[in-house]
Amino acid sequence: MSFLVRQIALKASGGEIVRARRVDGDExxxxxxxxxxVHLPDLGxxxxxxxxxxxxxxxxxxxxxxGQPFEVDGRPVTRKELDxxxxxxxxxxxxxxxxxxxxxxxxxxxxxxxxxxMAHSSADNDLTDVYTLKGKVPGKRMSAWAFAAMVAIAFxxxxxxxxxxxxxxxxxxxxxxxxxxxxxxxxxxxxxxxxHKGLENDCQSCHVEPFVAVRDNACMxxxxxxxxxxxxxxxxxxxxxxxxxxxxxxxxxxxAVSTTFNKPVGxxxxxxxxxxxxxxxxxxxxxxxxxxxxxxxxxxxxTKLPDAADFxxxxxxxxxxxxxxxxxEKPVVKRIAWTPDAKEYGGLKFTHAQHxxxxxxxxxxxxxxxSEFPEQGALDCENxxxxxxxxxxxxxxxxxxxxxxxxxxxxDQVGGTFRTLRHGEPEMVVADLRAFFAGGAPVRPANLGxxxxxxxxxxxxxxxxxxxxxxxxxxxxxxxxxxxxxxNKGGACFDCHTIIPGGAATGxxxxxxxxxxxxxxxxxxxxxxxxxxxxxxxxxxxxxTSNDATDLLIPGLGGKGxxxxxxxGQGGASLASVKQPVESGCAMCHDYxxxxxxxxxxxxxxxxxxxxxxxxNAGSAGTTSR
Amino acid sequence: MATIPHNPDQGDFExxxxxxxxxxxxxxxxxxxxxxxxxxxxxxxxxxxRGRWAKIAxxxxxxxxxxxxxxxxxxRHNGGSWYGYTLGTIxxxxxxxxxxLGVRKRAITPGRWSLKAWTSAHVYLGxxxxxxxxxxxxxxxxxxxxxxxxxxxxxxxxxxLFGIWVYARLPTAMSANRFDAEGAITEKQxxxxxxxxxxxxxxxxxxxxxxxxxxxxxxxxxxxxAGSAYARVMNRYPKCQTRAAIADVRKLRNFRPRxxxxxFEKVDTLLSRKEALLAKLRRHLQLKSWLQSWLFIHVPATxxxxxxxxxxxxxxxxxx
Numbered sequence: 027m028s029f030l031v032r033q034i035a036l037k038a039s040g041g042e043i044v045r046a047r048r049v050d051g052d053e054x055x056x057x058x059x060x061x062x063x064v065h066l067p068d069l070g071x072x073x074x075x076x077x078x079x080x081x082x083x084x085x086x087x088x089x090x091x092x093g094q095p096f097e098v099d100g101r102p103v104t105r106k107e108l109d110x111x112x113x114x115x116x117x118x119x120x121x122x123x124x125x126x127x128x129x130x131x132x133x134x135x136x137x138x139x140x141x142x143x144m145a146h147s148s149a150d151n152d153l154t155d156v157y158t159l160k161g162k163v164p165g166k167r168m169s170a171w172a173f174a175a176m177v178a179i180a181f182x183x184x185x186x187x188x189x190x191x192x193x194x195x196x197x198x199x200x201x202x203x204x205x206x207x208x209x210x211x212x213x214x215x216x217x218x219x220x221x222h223k224g225l226e227n228d229c230q231s232c233h234v235e236p237f238v239a240v241r242d243n244a245c246m247x248x249x250x251x252x253x254x255x256x257x258x259x260x261x262x263x264x265x266x267x268x269x270x271x272x273x274x275x276x277x278x279x280x281x282a283v284s285t286t287f288n289k290p291v292g293x294x295x296x297x298x299x300x301x302x303x304x305x306x307x308x309x310x311x312x313x314x315x316x317x318x319x320x321x322x323x324x325x326x327x328x329t330k331l332p333d334a335a336d337f338x339x340x341x342x343x344x345x346x347x348x349x350x351x352x353x354x355e356k357p358v359v360k361r362i363a364w365t366p367d368a369k370e371y372g373g374l375k376f377t378h379a380q381h382x383x384x385x386x387x388x389x390x391x392x393x394x395x396x397s398e399f400p401e402q403g404a405l406d407c408e409n410x411x412x413x414x415x416x417x418x419x420x421x422x423x424x425x426x427x428x429x430x431x432x433x434x435x436x437x438d439q440v441g442g443t444f445r446t447l448r449h450g451e452p453e454m455v456v457a458d459l460r461a462f463f464a465g466g467a468p469v470r471p472a473n474l475g476x477x478x479x480x481x482x483x484x485x486x487x488x489x490x491x492x493x494x495x496x497x498x499x500x501x502x503x504x505x506x507x508x509x510x511x512x513x514n515k516g517g518a519c520f521d522c523h524t525i526i527p528g529g530a531a532t533g534x535x536x537x538x539x540x541x542x543x544x545x546x547x548x549x550x551x552x553x554x555x556x557x558x559x560x561x562x563x564x565x566x567x568x569x570x571t572s573n574d575a576t577d578l579l580i581p582g583l584g585g586k587g588x589x590x591x592x593x594x595g596q597g598g599a600s601l602a603s604v605k606q607p608v609e610s611g612c613a614m615c616h617d618y619x620x621x622x623x624x625x626x627x628x629x630x631x632x633x634x635x636x637x638x639x640x641x642x643n644a645g646s647a648g649t650t651s652r
Numbered sequence: 653m654a655t656i657p658h659n660p661d662q663g664d665f666e667x668x669x670x671x672x673x674x675x676x677x678x679x680x681x682x683x684x685x686x687x688x689x690x691x692x693x694x695x696x697x698x699x700x701x702r703g704r705w706a707k708i709a710x711x712x713x714x715x716x717x718x719x720x721x722x723x724x725x726x727x728r729h730n731g732g733s734w735y736g737y738t739l740g741t742i743x744x745x746x747x748x749x750x751x752x753l754g755v756r757k758r759a760i761t762p763g764r765w766s767l768k769a770w771t772s773a774h775v776y777l778g779x780x781x782x783x784x785x786x787x788x789x790x791x792x793x794x795x796x797x798x799x800x801x802x803x804x805x806x807x808x809x810x811x812x813l814f815g816i817w818v819y820a821r822l823p824t825a826m827s828a829n830r831f832d833a834e835g836a837i838t839e840k841q842x843x844x845x846x847x848x849x850x851x852x853x854x855x856x857x858x859x860x861x862x863x864x865x866x867x868x869x870x871x872x873x874x875x876x877x878a879g880s881a882y883a884r885v886m887n888r889y890p891k892c893q894t895r896a897a898i899a900d901v902r903k904l905r906n907f908r909p910r911x912x913x914x915x916f917e918k919v920d921t922l923l924s925r926k927e928a929l930l931a932k933l934r935r936h937l938q939l940k941s942w943l944q945s946w947l948f949i950h951v952p953a954t955x956x957x958x959x960x961x962x963x964x965x966x967x968x969x970x971x972x
Contacts, residue, residue: 144854156877
């Protein structure tokens, strides 16, 4: 008997080469070894893997030699009897052997075919991409689309969905969105200011309609009452626009672009910018003021305001509110243009220069009273002028605290007690004097009598007699005399006060009302607190030379001691050279929302603000009558 | 001027030995230096036009920084001022133009508007976006779509910088890796060499006993291109079957008598040669993966950036 073995190999072109061989004998081996009848050059097959035995004409038996199983029709076996007429498929390693019967010779046939290549590298791999990262990482195109889609969904679709589902927020003061994250918050361009922090979750409170810039009606939902007059008064917005005029040049181009992009002019948010970061809203830029106020007279002829622009170069002279007549119960206050010779009529007589002198009798008096003026060689401003608790202004000067230290109103001594005329009450002054003189002339000194003990010689007696005679001669012996002296030149009242005619109760005399101004610059803000490193006379120059109380001692805009000594414009512009320039925008002194408080920019710490408010409510022009 | 197909990726390097004239059997007619001159005058896209675009980019950098410092925008710089809008518009246009390199590179043209010029401009104008984008934002960053766009832009720029670095440094290493005593070896040749070695190993291993044959078979069955992206980038193949096969074969051989014409020795020698070839091939794969990897960030991040930019622009006008 024999076996027919057909080895099929693949050509490079894809065709098949069949090598047929007859193996004689009743037995045949299958294996890697070259001597085997069915030679399988396959490292996965034992050198002698199986023995094929012919049982009869149609049956063969295949048995594993080394015990290594092989597959018959897909099932692993180590021994199998097979009917060649039925055929079978054997698998050894990478080889598949088809069993059959040759129709002519009736020999069993073994058709051998290699199923998998002998090495991975010998397979016909597609080599175009093996050296690339293709298939190793997500493809560029795929991940590009995926990432783009993710971004578009998260940062575009979600926010728009959030917008669409919370329309009721718009123009409703009470409406709020539930706490939590809403998609359109991804669009925020920065934190809201402190004042609007509560709106951070509700974008549509301001952004009412898509693609429509924030309009004033959104602001007015809440600010109906506290918006300033530029907006609130009917027609004010139009006037504001008129004051601004038509911009030219680059500004005109910018406005044209804004308008093209549906950003109308004159909206609140042009000045009140938001999303600039947490914290207080930023101070308004000078430009927002000067856009209108620079050359406004030309555009708004009926305005009462002088043109103003940069503080350093084009600010109008100060217009302090001064007392022009203190006599009426409510003093007459008038705003005048500041000049170096400006006058204010507060009703008092006072010599600043004389009192501040370091060489005259005033200074001498100070030096002689070290318990009251410790380590002072002369009077200081603060001996009379005391700052108010806020440090912003000065308290009105009070006679009893300031003047009376030296200018005593004592007229009598009873035991160790001095009797004093009552300041501010002329009726009582007159009554007290009348009562005093009811006692008669000065008491004759005892040592003028003949029985008195005295020093030897006449000299002391002469001295006493002289004093007494002078007293009798020069001091009034009658009340009416004393009253007349008091209210006339040389008298205690006359020295400081303006004497006006009065009724019988005051001996025909009276004192004119006295008023002191606490805040001269009503439209601008000045705080002494921020200027403590300077001497008073650095700015109040004339205090050292003025001997007339009607001289207005507050400094002006420029000149020596004026504000422009230090303060320059926002951009540093100034008319004269400044040693230590302090850039001062409008907002440093001025407030759009004009009230009595400090401007937004110069607000003091909250702890101080309360006391300022208290003082302010008492009235800005603090008056003391008489 | 002689034109010779030039494909460096496939190992075509212009040397005297590979130039047409020197391999020709005819006597050289024209000066072979023509080709060499071209090689020596090679100009990288980094130095194109004597750094024309580098100078322009520096100019953009300086001008934008100077205007940023000198133009007083109140209350402070951000994308919402006129200056911010200007820079933003320039930046947006620039980003879209830079993206077009992907379209442009598929059409190769010579001359003034050559791809090299475009690439040079792409690189340097892309770098100038750092200034334009950041100054547009006025250094205000937060957790929002606007900063997302900025961050993606920076990611694209940084990945591009990495790309430039590998393009500048790795080709030399790649050539060095492919050169040996016998000259340069191409990618195709590497695979051919591998096939040949595998065939030889397969034949040499035929006499081996089943145990040893199974060990050798593992090396043959291994797909050398199968490693993960990480394995490629790091050139780490701890489960290399060839190395394991060498070790196992040597171990088995130690317990057997020495024979003349020992199949073990043959297999061992062949496996060692395969290992050396694999080392070269894998180093090549590593260098190539580095050359390619940055684009897998650069390109998807660009498209994510364009999506973020669209959201950024739409959001600004939506909540105008």
